[in-house]
Amino acid sequence: MAIGVFDSGVGGLTIHRTLVERLPHADFIYLGDQANIPYGGRSGEEIVELTRAGCERLFDAGCSLVVLACNTASGVALRRLQQTWLPDYRKALGRPVNVLGIIVPTIEAATGLPWEHEAERRGEKVEKLDVLAVFCTPATARSRVYEIEIDKRRQDVAVFSEPCPNIVPLIESGAGAAELAKEVEGHVKAISTRIGRPPDRAILGCTHYEIIADLFRAALPPGTPLIHQPGATADALIRYLERHPEYEAGTGGLRRFLTTGRPGAQHELVEAFWGGPLSFEQA
Numbered sequence: 340m341a342i343g344v345f346d347s348g349v350g351g352l353t354i355h356r357t358l359v360e361r362l363p364h365a366d367f368i369y370l371g372d373q374a375n376i377p378y379g380g381r382s383g384e385e386i387v388e389l390t391r392a393g394c395e396r397l398f399d400a401g402c403s404l405v406v407l408a409c410n411t412a413s414g415v416a417l418r419r420l421q422q423t424w425l426p427d428y429r430k431a432l433g434r435p436v437n438v439l440g441i442i443v444p445t446i447e448a449a450t451g452l453p454w455e456h457e458a459e460r461r462g463e464k465v466e467k468l469d470v471l472a473v474f475c476t477p478a479t480a481r482s483r484v485y486e487i488e489i490d491k492r493r494q495d496v497a498v499f500s501e502p503c504p505n506i507v508p509l510i511e512s513g514a515g516a517a518e519l520a521k522e523v524e525g526h527v528k529a530i531s532t533r534i535g536r537p538p539d540r541a542i543l544g545c546t547h548y549e550i551i552a553d554l555f556r557a558a559l560p561p562g563t564p565l566i567h568q569p570g571a572t573a574d575a576l577i578r579y580l581e582r583h584p585e586y587e588a589g590t591g592g593l594r595r596f597l598t599t600g601r602p603g604a605q606h607e608l609v610e611a612f613w614g615g616p617l618s619f620e621q622a
């Protein structure tokens with residue numbers, strides 16, 4: 340059995356790359372839904388259906404676990420799929436399968452608290468408000484997943500999401516650093532105006548933003564900590580596999596890359612996300 344990694348395109352390779360580095364012997368199959376990217380401007384129903392189809396494709400290919408390496412799919416579709424589709428699908432398949440997202444690990448890294456601590460902090464006196472900015476796609480911002488889930492754990496963290504509708508299309512179309520820097524600066528300014536001051540910390544809550552993290556660093560006040568989503572996801576997956584030996588991750592170091600888009604070699608964008616070119620099979 341292998342670990343599946345799903346994203347709306349190739350941005351999830353930023354997460355995948357770290358998973359592969361941290362679990363070098365595990366078998367991995369990556370699926371990029373390049374025929375349907377971007378998810379960030381789609382409706383909730385569309386995102387749920389596309390994410391379900393992607394997971395099913397990865398389970399068919401021999402995966403036991405699927406990591407949604409996409410904030411939009413994790414924020415909008417994961418809970419729905421876990422509650423409505425997965426239980427019956429698992430029964431029909433007759434073997435353990437599960438789907439995990441990247442938002443919970445990111446929130447754990449941002450709050451320093453696992454889920455179990457949810458209620459403990461309620462009622463505690465708030466001494467100093469820690470303001471966290473989440474830069475993300477419009478669909479992730481609309482889901483309010485970061486606000487809702489962080490608020491369950493930490494009353495002393497205020498979360499502000501900033502939807503950035505143009506950044507993914509700009510990166511996908513090969514925009515240059517100057518154009519992207521202007522877009523990022525505009526969003527940092529907008530969210531700082533909304534908050535009344537710059538944020539204390541930030542989450543780059545979209546796979547694509549990892550490759551322009553330096554532009555966010557330059558636009559935010561010097562030294563603003565950025566929560567590292569690939570590292571947080573790898574830590575969480577390793578802990579999950581230790582606790583759940585029923586999900587075999589394999590030992591052969593398999594690396595397969597599937598796409599719903601055009602199969603074959605992919606360069607520029609893939610190099611930015613993965614660090615080198617890759618060859619994709621038709622999903």
Ligand code: DGL
Nearest residue numbers: 347377378379410411546
């Ligand atoms: N992978 C998506 C995310 O992390 C960004 C690309 C898209 O909009 O599909 O939200």
